[in-house]
Amino acid sequence: MAVIHMDFFSSVLGMTSSVSIVMPQDVQPGEKLPVLYMLHGLSDNENTWLRQTTLEYQLSKYRMFVVMPNVHRSFYSDMAHGRKYWTYVSEELPKIVKAMFPISDRREDTFAAGLSMGGYGAMKLALAYPERYAAAASFSGALDIHAIENLFEGSEFTDIFGDAAGTQEHKDDLFHLANVAAKSGKELPALYQCCGTEDFLYADNIRFLYHIKALGIELTYEEETGLHEWGYWNMKLPRVLEFLTGAAKKDAVTT
Template identity: 55%
Template sequence: MAFIDCHFFSESLGISTSMYVILPQPTTRQIGMETRAVKEKHPTLYLLHGLSDDHTIWMRRTSIERYAAEYGIAVVMPTVNRSFYTDMEQGYAYWTFISEELPAVAGSFFPLSGEREDTFAAGLSMGGYGALKLALSCPERFAAGASLSGATDIVNLVQEWQTAEFQHIFGDLTKIRGSRNDLFHLAEEMARSDGTKPRLYQCCGTEDFLYQDNVRFREHCRSLKVELTYEEEPGSHEWGYWDRKIQAVLQWLPIR
């Protein structure tokens, strides 16, 4: 695998920003590493970080490079700060960045497939929210979305935390329910749609503080008859759990 620390200017943010990218590289002499790779453009996973982290965290806390090598998939890891993958009320347009600009920019820099069937999103905690938001909002461009210990019930989360930071991100907090930032609402829209639907994956540890939020989202999807792969097991909000589950996500992805 090739590893790129990429710094570039974002038009939608109006600032320079960063992403880590790992790309499949066919090798025959690299000890301890066998990489599946195609000569054409690579299937791509946009792998999103949580609230307190940045684009470096998946490489620092897991063996994502080694895991991805087995599947011949490129992994793009952007930074979005504490934005909840949202066009912030007082701040930057991170939803526009992550949903529109980043795939275009990354695809212009690297040999990434632009086909829907080759494009996936996954993330942990805040990033799990972002990954499901991408899959549910952009089903014509993302074939699958996976949430690991995700902040799936943003309405409940902002009510519990009651922080000024959420007002800077979302604006009027009473208007989140039923908006484009509400995963429950997006799932309802997708259920009513006759269009192409992405595959969805959700997991959460039973000791995680977000466990009940995840259960509510699971039950909501089941009530809508939205197809969802759900897994739970003992575990809390920590990297040992996410290191295990990202391997399950890669195995679950419909990589061609």
């Protein structure tokens, strides 16, 4: 596998941004490979998945690109007082990497996954743009923005989500996005969610699970004894990659 650390200028962010990419080093001429957008948590960056898990080793079993952007503490949102990280991740970044690397643009070849804040980001991509993603996975996701204000100090929470963060139908609320997706009539991505039963976000994950199930959206959920920590996420990593690639095969057959 090849690991690339890339800096480039983002017009959306108005500054230089960084991304790490893992890819096969034997890509053949004309070959277009699947892509997984692997999203980091609140206190991490574009390199943390590589530093804390066996991701590179696990990827040796698959032929795909993994793109890991840095969004700082933005919660993958167009911040009320800050940068437009949602537009960056959902619109600009895919265009940039597909222009530079042999990445497929087919829905059945496109996935998102992440931990904690990144689990939120992965579900947000899947629910906001179901026509673009075959599958998405959340590791111990911070899935309920109405319940996480205590994670922030000072004005950081409202800097991200704005003064109306507590209202229903907020643009960044996954529960609202799930309602819209369920009513859209679109084929939805295969969704996977896992969380340790001792995780401080466990109750939020169960609340999101019940909401998704009540809407009739299919979601694979798994839980085990575990905390909000890298040992649990590394343990679940092979299962998530297996789920995503399995969903891709199923999507290819049905389409």
